[in-house]
Structures are given as C-alpha cells and as structure tokens.
Amino acid sequence: MHSREGDAQLAPAVQFFVAAENTVFLAVIKGAGLYMQCTRAKASGVPSDAQSMARSWLSYVTDVVSADHQSCRSILVATHRDKAEQDKTLEQDTQALNELCLELQAAYPRARLSSQPLFVNALDRKHGRPTLWASVQLAADELLRGQTVPKFINACGDFMETYVQDPSTPKWCNYQEFLQLPMVKDLTLNQQGSAFASLRKMGYIIELPNGTIIMKPRWFAAAATVTLSPRGCASDVAEALYIHTDPRSPGFITDHGLKEQLLRLTTGTEELEYSRDMNIRAIEVDKLVQFLAEIGILIRDPVAKVLHHASCGHHNLFSFLHF
Amino acid sequence: MLQRRDPNLSPVICVKLDLSNWDWSPADHTVPAFTRVRWLNISKCKLKTVPEVLRSCASLTKLELQDNPISIIPDWLSPTGKVLALKYLDVSSTHITTLPLLLSMLQTLRAFDCPHLATHYKQQADSIEERRGEGKLLQYMQDCTRGGVQQLLRITVTLVGAANVGKSRIVECMTSSAPRFYESHSLQELRKRTAFPVMHPHVYLPSDAASSFHVMFTDPPGNVMQDLCCADQRMFDLL
Numbered sequence: 001m002h003s004r005e006g007d008a009q010l011a012p013a014v015q016f017f018v019a020a021e022n023t024v025f026l027a028v029i030k031g032a033g034l035y036m037q038c039t040r041a042k043a044s045g046v047p048s049d050a051q052s053m054a055r056s057w058l059s060y061v062t063d064v065v066s067a068d069h070q071s072c073r074s075i076l077v078a079t080h081r082d083k084a085e086q087d088k089t090l091e092q093d094t095q096a097l098n099e100l101c102l103e104l105q106a107a108y109p110r111a112r113l114s115s116q117p118l119f120v121n122a123l124d125r126k127h128g129r130p131t132l133w134a135s136v137q138l139a140a141d142e143l144l145r146g147q148t149v150p151k152f153i154n155a156c157g158d159f160m161e162t163y164v165q166d167p168s169t170p171k172w173c174n175y176q177e178f179l180q181l182p183m184v185k186d187l188t189l190n191q192q193g194s195a196f197a198s199l200r201k202m203g204y205i206i207e208l209p210n211g212t213i214i215m216k217p218r219w220f221a222a223a224a225t226v227t228l229s230p231r232g233c234a235s236d237v238a239e240a241l242y243i244h245t246d247p248r249s250p251g252f253i254t255d256h257g258l259k260e261q262l263l264r265l266t267t268g269t270e271e272l273e274y275s276r277d278m279n280i281r282a283i284e285v286d287k288l289v290q291f292l293a294e295i296g297i298l299i300r301d302p303v304a305k306v307l308h309h310a311s312c313g314h315h316n317l318f319s320f321l322h323f
Numbered sequence: 324m325l326q327r328r329d330p331n332l333s334p335v336i337c338v339k340l341d342l343s344n345w346d347w348s349p350a351d352h353t354v355p356a357f358t359r360v361r362w363l364n365i366s367k368c369k370l371k372t373v374p375e376v377l378r379s380c381a382s383l384t385k386l387e388l389q390d391n392p393i394s395i396i397p398d399w400l401s402p403t404g405k406v407l408a409l410k411y412l413d414v415s416s417t418h419i420t421t422l423p424l425l426l427s428m429l430q431t432l433r434a435f436d437c438p439h440l441a442t443h444y445k446q447q448a449d450s451i452e453e454r455r456g457e458g459k460l461l462q463y464m465q466d467c468t469r470g471g472v473q474q475l476l477r478i479t480v481t482l483v484g485a486a487n488v489g490k491s492r493i494v495e496c497m498t499s500s501a502p503r504f505y506e507s508h509s510l511q512e513l514r515k516r517t518a519f520p521v522m523h524p525h526v527y528l529p530s531d532a533a534s535s536f537h538v539m540f541t542d543p544p545g546n547v548m549q550d551l552c553c554a555d556q557r558m559f560d561l562l
Binding site for chain 1: 443529
C-alpha cells in the first residue's frame with residue numbers, strides 16, 4: 001500500500017478548522033472512469049489518483065479520530081454519475097467503487113467507513129439530494145443514539161447559527177466578552193465553561209492559541225484559504241481568489257500589500273465581507289493578519305525558516321518582507 | 324485472596340472489600356453477593372460493563388470503578404435505582420461517553436480522564452477545581468437537572484477530497500430545498516465559484532422525523548500530502 005493508516009500529513013493550520021465531535025466524513029472522489037483508473041492501477045502497480053486520495057484522506061480521518069477520541073462515521077461518495085451514464089461505464093465504475101470501498105474499510109477500520117458507497121450526480125437535486133441525506137442521516141442516527149445534552153447546549157448552538165448571519169456582530173472576542181453574550185451570560189459559571197467547550201468542539205467557534213475566540217469561523221477560514229493559495233485553482237468554472245506575492249521572491253509579501261489585497265478581495269465575496277466603516281475595516285484586516293500569523297499560515301520575517309519550509313515543499317507559507 | 328464461591332452460599336458480610344486488579348469476568352456468576360458491603364473497590368479489573376451483581380448492593384455507599392474499560396453507567400447504579408445508599412462513585416479513566424443525571428444526587432462523583440466523555444461533562448470533570456475536590460462536576464450536573472436535558476441533534480459533516488471533485492456541489496445540493504414539480508431538478512452546471520472552504524450551518528428536517536437536526540458543513544482548508552516531493556504541486560492543485 002502506498003499509504004498506511006495514520007501516515008497522512010496536513011497543513012498544521014488545518015487543525016483549527018476541523019470540528020472534532022460527532023462528525024460524518026464524506027470522502028469524495030470522482031466516480032466516472034473509476035473502473036478504467038483502477039484497471040490501469042492494477043496493471044502498473046501504482047494506485048490511481050482516486051485510490052491515493054481516498055486513502056490519504058481516510059488516513060487523515062483516522063488521525064483526527066484517534067487524537068480526539070472521537071466517534072465518527074465515514075461515507076465514500078463518488079461524483080459525476082451523469083458522466084458515467086453518458087459514457088456507459090456506470091456498471092463497471094460502480095463495481096470498482098464497491099471494491100475500493102471494501103479495500104478502504106479493511107485498511108482504515110477506525111474511520112468507520114460505511115459499506116454502502118454512494119455514486120451521485122451532485123447537480124441532481126431530485127435524486128442526488130435524497131441519496132446523500134439518507135446516508136448522512138443514517139450515520140448521524142448511529143452517532144447520536146443515546147446522546148443527551150443539557151438544553152442550554154442546543155440553545156447555544158442555535159444562538160451561534162443566528163449570530164454568524166448578523167453582519168453587525170463582532171467577528172472575534174476574548175473569553176470575558178464571550179461570557180457576556182446574551183445566550184451565555186445567564187448560565188451558571190460551570191455551564192458557561194461547558195457551553196464554550198461544546199461550541200468549540202462542534203466548530204461554531206475557533207479558539208486561537210493566544211486565547212482569541214473567532215466567532216465567525218467562515219470569515220476566518222475564507223481568509224486562510226486565499227492566503228494559503230499562492231495561485232489559483234486550475235479550473236475553468238472556478239474563480240479562484242489568491243494573493244499575488246512578490247514576483248521576484250514568490251511567497252513573500254509586505255504586511256501592507258497583504259492587507260490591501262485581503263481588503264480588495266472582498267468585493268462581492270460574502271465570506272470575506274468586512275465592515276463598511278473604514279476604521280473598523282482597517283482594524284478587522286489588521287487583526288485578521290495577526291490571527292493568520294497566530295496559527296502559522298503566515299510567518300513574520302525569519303527568512304531562514306521560510307527558506308527551510310520552501311525546501312520542504314511548503315510554498316504556501318508566506319512571509320512579510322519589509323522592503 | 325478472595326475465593327470464588329457458589330452464589331447460593333451465604334453472602335459476603337463485610338464492610339470494606341478491595342477487589343482491585345482482580346481478573347473478574349462480568350459473566351461470572353460464581354462471585355459472591357455483596358449484600359452487606361458498604362465500600363467496594365473493583366478498579367483495574369478489566370470490566371467492560373458494570374457487574375449486574377451490584378444490583379443487590381443496597382448498602383453500598385462507596386464504589387470505585389476507575390480504570391476499567393466500562394462504556395456505559397446503567398441507570399440502576401444510582402441512589403434512585405438499585406443502589407439506594409450510594410454516595411461516592413469513581414468512574415475515572417473509563418470509556419464512558421455520558422453520565423446519567425441521576426448521579427447528581429451523589430455526594431462525590433469523580434470522572435477524571437475519561438477521553439470519550441461528552442465535551443460539556445469533560446470540561447467540568449477534568450477541571451483543576453474538580454481535581455481539588457470542589458465538586459464542580461456534581462454542581463454542574465445539578466444545574467443540568469434543573470434546566471432539563473434533550474436529545475443531542477447536532478452533527479458535523481466534513482467533506483474531504485481533491486479539488487474540483489464536487490465537494491462544494493455536494494454541499495450546495497444537500498443544503499438546497501427539494502425541487503418542486505415545476506422547478507428544475509438540476510443545479511446550474513457552470514457557476515462563479517471560489518476555492519473557499521465551507522463552514523456552513525444548516526438545519527435539516529427529515530420527512531420521516533419529528534425533529535430537525537443541525538448540521539455544520541465543513542470543508543477544511545489545506546491538503547493531505549502523501550509525500551513531500553510532490554507536496555507542492557498537490558497543494559496548489561487541491562487548493
């Protein structure tokens with residue numbers, strides 16, 4: 001096997017964006033042409049892209065589950081069913097998918113992969129949607145069976161779902177400010193601690209190492225992604241947003257240049273919207289850059305360290321050069 | 324060393340019984356009935372379930388169950404169940420996932436280092452105050468008892484996979500409403516899209532269920548790297 005259980009590596013910052021409680025992982029691969037890929041892989045002895053990807057991600061899932069003592073379920077989802085139908089390879093591709101699923105189930109038992117892989121056309125709301133939901137619901141029922149929580153935990157989750165939709169609410173706060181939130185302030189001290197821990201585990205908030213609490217993870221994740229993307233995603237249907245770095249020193253950018261680009265990228269991009277107030281915008285982008293540095297997506301100045309990372313293939317790590 | 328005895332023989336009459344480290348199969352019916360035991364230590368006994376024989380321990384006040392791979396605490400193991408005199412329970416270092424709220428009637432409850440315990444309990448159980456013996460966990464459980472509990476209906480759905488494989492489409496498909504008869508069944512094929520990860524809360528109401536459940540869709544930024552030599556290109560491709 002090219003990939004063994006637990007050997008996946010992930011950009012270290014990703015841990016901040018992965019919720020770790022009661023998770024259903026959907027490992028997504030392209031299903032159309034899978035049979036052909038697998039046949040070629042068998043002949044050459046080199047795993048196909050789909051096999052490698054599925055193995056790598058399930059290996060990652062195994063790592064997450066083991067580290068957090070988490071219970072999870074995984075589902076292998078193959079896409080582009082319509083293409084397989086069009087190419088008349090649906091039957092063969094389905095067979096290859098089932099075989100791959102069995103192989104992955106045996107290789108990554110802790111990922112609790114469902115024995116029923118899905119082959120869907122994700123564009124199809126009539127058939128794809130119910131197929132996906134039926135499978136996720138089954139996995140969710142298994143995960144949540146017998147799990148009861150105090151009512152306030154569910155209420156806090158509901159509150160956060162409303163909170164993130166309000167553009168006027170702060171995007172970050174500290175713990176004391178968190179305790180003053182309407183839903184939280186009336187709880188007892190012990191309940192407040194539990195509510196905070198639960199919201200963090202469920203992915204509603206992100207706690208940075210310096211204690212800052214990101215109240216709108218979607219905003220932060222969007223900024224992290226554009227910053228992690230030195231160049232665009234190669235797709236003719238995708239508009240990729242990315243930071244232009246110094247052409248003479250790829251990967252390097254000034255503090256001011258980065259902030260300017262992060263602000264410019266907001267036009268029409270819901271996830272990255274900043275306040276309309278220019279002063280607040282400036283504070284927001286300033287903080288955003290601080291937070292990105294806090295989780296290691298940006299590295300300030302130490303050139304030697306950056307060069308070391310670059311030689312390891314981590315070209316996505318930026319540095320501030322003050323030239 | 325305690326000898327195994329026929330259960331029909333007279334019950335063990337003692338106040339304090341230390342059976343820790345004893346290799347005791349829960350299916351073993353030849354263990355003595357502990358009717359009169361008031362303090363029982365069955366820690367480190369490799370128990371996967373709480374022994375049924377404890378149902379007969381109406382006089383038991385202190386029970387040490389720590390360091391066993393027990394995953395469930397049965398409802399009968401409480402002062403309102405079969406163990407009427409129970410005041411002290413230690414379930415530290417077990418595999419329990421939750422704590423019955425009936426245990427809030429105890430005087431001491433210890434549940435340190437239970438890695439599978441629900442986050443909201445674990446937060447209290449592992450706190451420094453609790454380790455100092457301040458009863459934070461019990462106090463919290465008493466608060467919960469007053470406020471009530473309900474079924475947890477929240478999950479996270481995390482999509483993992485290569486770029487352009489359809490992850491965003493899957494989220495879009497799942498979070499869209501079911502098409503009405505006059506609506507197109509298909510989502511728009513070409514669309515403006517970014518490479519942003521999804522962190523999207525969604526409420527789903529199954530057609531056959533009374534209550535909805537809340538799903539947090541996440542699509543983490545970043546990439547699995549199988550080996551460093553091709554990590555660079557793969558990173559770019561995936562992002």
